[in-house]
Amino acid sequence: MIALQAAAPETAIGQTNPVAIGFFFLFISITLGITWWAARLTKTTEQFFAAGRSISAGQNGWALAGDYMSAASFLGIAGLVSTTGFDGLIYSTGWLVGWPVVLFLIAEPLRNLGRYTFADVVALHRRQKPIRIAGAIGTLATVTFYLIAQMVGAGGLIKLMFGLTYETAIVLVGAVMILYVLFGGMIATTWVQIVKAVLLLSGAFLLAVLVLARFGMSPTALFAAAAERYGDAVLAPGKQVANPWDAISLGMALMFGTAGLPHILMRFFTVPDAQAARKSVFYATGLIGGFYLLTFILGFGAMVLVGPDAIRAVDKGGNMAAPLLAEVLGGTPFLGFIAAVAFATILAVVAGLTLSGAAALSHDLWVNVFRGGHAGGDEQLRIARFATILLGVVAVALGITFKGQNVAFMVSLAFAIAASGNFPALVLAMFWRRATTTGLLASMIVGTATTLVLIYLSPTIQIDILHRDSALFPLKNPALVTIPLSFLVGAVVSLLTTSNARDEIDRFEERERQLLWGDKKGVAP
Amino acid sequence: MAESLRALARTRWRVAIGFTILMVVIYFGFILLIAFNKPLMARLVTEGLSLGILVGALVIVASWLLTWAYIRWANRRYDPELERLRGEAGR
Numbered sequence: 001m002i003a004l005q006a007a008a009p010e011t012a013i014g015q016t017n018p019v020a021i022g023f024f025f026l027f028i029s030i031t032l033g034i035t036w037w038a039a040r041l042t043k044t045t046e047q048f049f050a051a052g053r054s055i056s057a058g059q060n061g062w063a064l065a066g067d068y069m070s071a072a073s074f075l076g077i078a079g080l081v082s083t084t085g086f087d088g089l090i091y092s093t094g095w096l097v098g099w100p101v102v103l104f105l106i107a108e109p110l111r112n113l114g115r116y117t118f119a120d121v122v123a124l125h126r127r128q129k130p131i132r133i134a135g136a137i138g139t140l141a142t143v144t145f146y147l148i149a150q151m152v153g154a155g156g157l158i159k160l161m162f163g164l165t166y167e168t169a170i171v172l173v174g175a176v177m178i179l180y181v182l183f184g185g186m187i188a189t190t191w192v193q194i195v196k197a198v199l200l201l202s203g204a205f206l207l208a209v210l211v212l213a214r215f216g217m218s219p220t221a222l223f224a225a226a227a228e229r230y231g232d233a234v235l236a237p238g239k240q241v242a243n244p245w246d247a248i249s250l251g252m253a254l255m256f257g258t259a260g261l262p263h264i265l266m267r268f269f270t271v272p273d274a275q276a277a278r279k280s281v282f283y284a285t286g287l288i289g290g291f292y293l294l295t296f297i298l299g300f301g302a303m304v305l306v307g308p309d310a311i312r313a314v315d316k317g318g319n320m321a322a323p324l325l326a327e328v329l330g331g332t333p334f335l336g337f338i339a340a341v342a343f344a345t346i347l348a349v350v351a352g353l354t355l356s357g358a359a360a361l362s363h364d365l366w367v368n369v370f371r372g373g374h375a376g377g378d379e380q381l382r383i384a385r386f387a388t389i390l391l392g393v394v395a396v397a398l399g400i401t402f403k404g405q406n407v408a409f410m411v412s413l414a415f416a417i418a419a420s421g422n423f424p425a426l427v428l429a430m431f432w433r434r435a436t437t438t439g440l441l442a443s444m445i446v447g448t449a450t451t452l453v454l455i456y457l458s459p460t461i462q463i464d465i466l467h468r469d470s471a472l473f474p475l476k477n478p479a480l481v482t483i484p485l486s487f488l489v490g491a492v493v494s495l496l497t498t499s500n501a502r503d504e505i506d507r508f509e510e511r512e513r514q515l516l517w518g519d520k521k522g523v524a525p
Numbered sequence: 526m527a528e529s530l531r532a533l534a535r536t537r538w539r540v541a542i543g544f545t546i547l548m549v550v551i552y553f554g555f556i557l558l559i560a561f562n563k564p565l566m567a568r569l570v571t572e573g574l575s576l577g578i579l580v581g582a583l584v585i586v587a588s589w590l591l592t593w594a595y596i597r598w599a600n601r602r603y604d605p606e607l608e609r610l611r612g613e614a615g616r
Contacts, residue, residue, distance in 0.1 A: 086577050090559065093584045097552040100591050104541040104548075224573025235575035236567030237559045244560030251556050255549070278599060285592045289585045296582065431538060509527065512534045516607060 016163040019336025038184035048185035049116040057276040061283025066193030079318030081299020085234030092292040098258025103281040108274040112518040132364040134444040138421040139262040139360035149410040151399030154346040161339035174396035196348035211301030249480035257415030260422035263356035361387035420482035421448035433508040436501035439494025447486030454478035
């Protein structure tokens with residue numbers, strides 16, 4: 001309507017931006033300072049993995065928000081809304097609704113039943129080795145796919161914003177992240193998340209206020225301006241929910257996947273008790289919900305003030321909508337600030353993922369499988385640090401391997417694995433008397449394996465990536481099938497193996513008491 | 526004693542699953558409305574505000590309210606009962 005051919009906008013994106021680099025180094029200096037401070041407090045395994053249970057509910061609330069709000073949600077959703085309007089908003093709600101479920105079903109029992117990993121909880125009173133192996137596989141699968149998406153996103157983003165090469169960017173992210181986790185453990189990672197969450201929320205808030213200031217502080221005036229320029233259709237559902245089953249399946253992966261993400265679950269072990277775990281999810285839900293409401297404003301703001309064509313001209317996926325909006329509103333310095341915030345966001349999420357992967361490798365696999373539970377704290381800590389370096393190097397290698405690939409689907413794949421491989425086993429293990437080792441094992445293995453196979457057979461891979469004409473499995477995300485299947489397999493196999501697991505079942509009351517009271521404070525009645 | 530603890534565990538489970546079902550109904554209700562009644566969601570409530578955007582924002586508000594209600598229940602009912610049982614057990 002304005003111009004048929006989208007002219008490339010005047011933008012400093014893609015050029016070296018001194019303000020961005022300045023803010024970025026400021027962030028790195030502050031967070032490395034925190035790491036130096038945290039390193040002196042990190043002497044035991046409990047401090048390394050669980051910050052010595054010293055994180056308060058408020059701090060953990062911010063850290064949960066920091067762990068969860070990835071650049072994908074900040075840049076991705078703002079981009080989707082700015083180019084598709086209402087359809088992008090469907091994601092804004094989907095990313096939040098898992099949090100209340102985490103509060104109702106997971107946070108408090110998890111805190112009371114486990115030490116460092118969710119496999120602690122599934123394996124309680126059951127055969128350790130098989131469950132630990134399956135739990136570690138579920139954790140590492142989730143973490144790997146999430147890491148690939150973050151690393152590839154980081155490389156592309158930093159290349160666009162700072163003018164560095166893709167490989168340099170990836171190595172930089174990997175190196176800084178290893179420093180945080182290796183030396184500062186959970187204490188440093190937690191504070192990096194908090195700093196990042198404060199920066200991200202205040203950056204998004206400032207952007208939203210600046211947008212609304214142009215529309216008399218009225219969101220509806222902003223939406224009306226969008227509708228006036230691009231038609232009422234931008235305020236209405238479009239093609240996104242063409243197939244209701246697709247939408248429901250993705251919704252299930254988002255809702256129940258949040259409650260199975262290892263780096264989120266791990267955060268509940270850092271607080272002193274179940275009450276603090278409960279409160280921290282309340283704060284996190286408030287912060288994350290507020291952030292996603294802001295994406296409504298940012299998305300439509302970018303649509304009106306920058307324009308969908310100009311956004312697509314810079315990046316086909318629309319990911320530069322928020323930075324472009326910042327440039328329009330506050331010039332190159334504000335662009336630099338938002339770019340640095342986006343970088344900080346990726347760095348923090350990657351650190352959280354790596355730490356949870358290191359816990360699975362060291363605590364679950366090394367100590368409880370290879371050493372049969374007999375390993376000193378020093379050994380566990382040494383292995384955890386070794387695992388951190390290993391995972392950091394693997395993350396860099398994966399980031400470089402997947403350069404230029406379409407990896408956006410990997411985030412929803414990670415959520416689908418978490419929702420089908422980890423979440424059902426966790427719920428069955430905590431709340432169901434008759435859950436047996438074999439049943440839980442079957443649930444985890446079938447959940448993870450069917451998710452991987454069905455994703456491979458889905459249109460996401462077959463049509464979008466391999467460019468075939470059709471796909472064997474109709475849904476883009478398999479969660480609608482794999483979550484119920486995982487629950488069903490877990491229940492049926494448990495019932496079939498009851499006779500071999502009498503003692504596991506008989507200890508249910510003991511588990512239930514620990515679920516309510518925790519193991520330290522609970523006095524045996 | 527063990528009986529009251531079992532009863533509290535059962536109540537906790539019922540509350541947790543009840544709230545979870547509410548959240549599921551609210552969110553998937555929103556998705557189903559979008560899937561099956563696009564014209565309704567496209568209807569404008571006032572200038573610039575479609576029903577879809579309003580309901581989307583309300584889903585976020587509903588998530589807040591549900592977490593708030595759960596916390597309130599936990600603080601007012603669950604924690605005191607747990608504390609009482611702990612006192613009984615300590616005696």
